[in-house]
Amino acid sequence: MRSAESIGTKSSMRAACSLAVLFLTAHSGIAFAESAEPSVEDGTLYVSQFPTATTGDLAPGANIIGDGQALSIGEAVAFAIQHNLDVEVERYGPMIANADRDGAWGAYDPTLSVDARYDVQKSPNTTLLNSASSNRDRIQGGGVGIDQLIPYLGASVGLRFDGSSRATRQGFALLDDQHDSSLFLTATVPLARNLIWNEAWTNVKVSHLTSRSANDGFRAAVMDVVRDTVNAYWDLVAARDQVRVAQKSTETARALLDQTKTQYEVGVVSRVEVVEAEAGVADREFGLIRAANVYRNAQDALINAVLGSQLTALSELQFSPTEDPAAYESRTIDVAAAVAEAFRQRPELAQADREI
Numbered sequence: 001m002r003s004a005e006s007i008g009t010k011s012s013m014r015a016a017c018s019l020a021v022l023f024l025t026a027h028s029g030i031a032f033a034e035s036a037e038p039s040v041e042d043g044t045l046y047v048s049q050f051p052t053a054t055t056g057d058l059a060p061g062a063n064i065i066g067d068g069q070a071l072s073i074g075e076a077v078a079f080a081i082q083h084n085l086d087v088e089v090e091r092y093g094p095m096i097a098n099a100d101r102d103g104a105w106g107a108y109d110p111t112l113s114v115d116a117r118y119d120v121q122k123s124p125n126t127t128l129l130n131s132a133s134s135n136r137d138r139i140q141g142g143g144v145g146i147d148q149l150i151p152y153l154g155a156s157v158g159l160r161f162d163g164s165s166r167a168t169r170q171g172f173a174l175l176d177d178q179h180d181s182s183l184f185l186t187a188t189v190p191l192a193r194n195l196i197w198n199e200a201w202t203n204v205k206v207s208h209l210t211s212r213s214a215n216d217g218f219r220a221a222v223m224d225v226v227r228d229t230v231n232a233y234w235d236l237v238a239a240r241d242q243v244r245v246a247q248k249s250t251e252t253a254r255a256l257l258d259q260t261k262t263q264y265e266v267g268v269v270s271r272v273e274v275v276e277a278e279a280g281v282a283d284r285e286f287g288l289i290r291a292a293n294v295y296r297n298a299q300d301a302l303i304n305a306v307l308g309s310q311l312t313a314l315s316e317l318q319f320s321p322t323e324d325p326a327a328y329e330s331r332t333i334d335v336a337a338a339v340a341e342a343f344r345q346r347p348e349l350a351q352a353d354r355e356i
């Protein structure tokens with residue numbers, strides 16, 4: 001059996017060892033905590049010494065948007081249609097097609113024909129009593145006629161009048177003139193080939209389809225210009241608002257950085273929070289640069305859509321959209337009805353149908 005004294009001695013030794021372990025653990029934890037916070041000299045975390053940008057798009061209150069020429073969406077569409085070269089080219093399409101259509105109908109214009117005749121015939125006299133003279137016949141006359149092709153049927157009608165006179169001289173005898181005249185009315189109706197779908201009528205029908213297709217092409221060109229101009233207009237509005245948001249966000253991030261630096265100087269926050277605030281400023285500045293670039297590209301797109309052929313290499317212009325997106329009312333669209341209406345109204349589908 002173990003004695004009570006030996007048990008007490010062992011308990012005292014265990015308590016001393018526990019206290020030593022606790023002391024060493026606490027001391028090593030303090031040392032780890034002190035070594036975990038890096039210093040300025042080790043280069044792991046640092047506080048930037050660069051001041052806020054004061055020039056360019058990153059300068060506080062930079063005038064990225066600027067004051068441009070006021071432009072409504074109606075004015076933008078009107079100028080775009082007026083200056084777009086594709087619309088100008090398509091504008092001549094219906095005119096050319098209408099001229100071709102009128103030319104196809106020209107096959108049914110009446111044709112007028114006129115001819116004249118003058119003929120003199122001489123023959124020697126075979127009689128002995130009048131051998132010195134000769135026989136002479138003079139024929140003169142002419143005719144006029146008109147011919148007409150009947151649309152659709154392929155039939156044709158004609159009306160012609162001919163007249164002539166004949167004067168005969170035999171030796172010393174002069175006979176009275178002989179007059180002849182005639183009037184002809186003709187009609188031709190094909191029984192098989194060219195009865196209805198003859199070449200002239202086919203050209204007329206095709207020219208009508210071509211004329212309507214040209215009108216549809218012009219409508220499609222105008223609709224494309226309107227769509228592209230409206231999209232460019234609202235893209236510029238969205239880019240302008242995005243620049244304002246990016247500028248405000250950058251200002252807020254810079255104010256937060258200044259506040260965090262002040263708190264660090266008085267010992268309220270650590271250097272980690274200062275670096276995080278600096279990273280936030282850098283991210284906002286990068287977003288502001290991208291927003292400014294998108295805005296300028298949107299300006300170029302709208303200027304190109306509105307001015308078109310009036311642009312020059314030295315053109316310097318900015319537009320300031322006057323439309324307010326908040327003023328437009330949101331509407332619920334019936335998709336099925338909209339698709340059905342598109343199949344009835346879209347000029348591209350009408351063109352394809354006429355091509356078939």
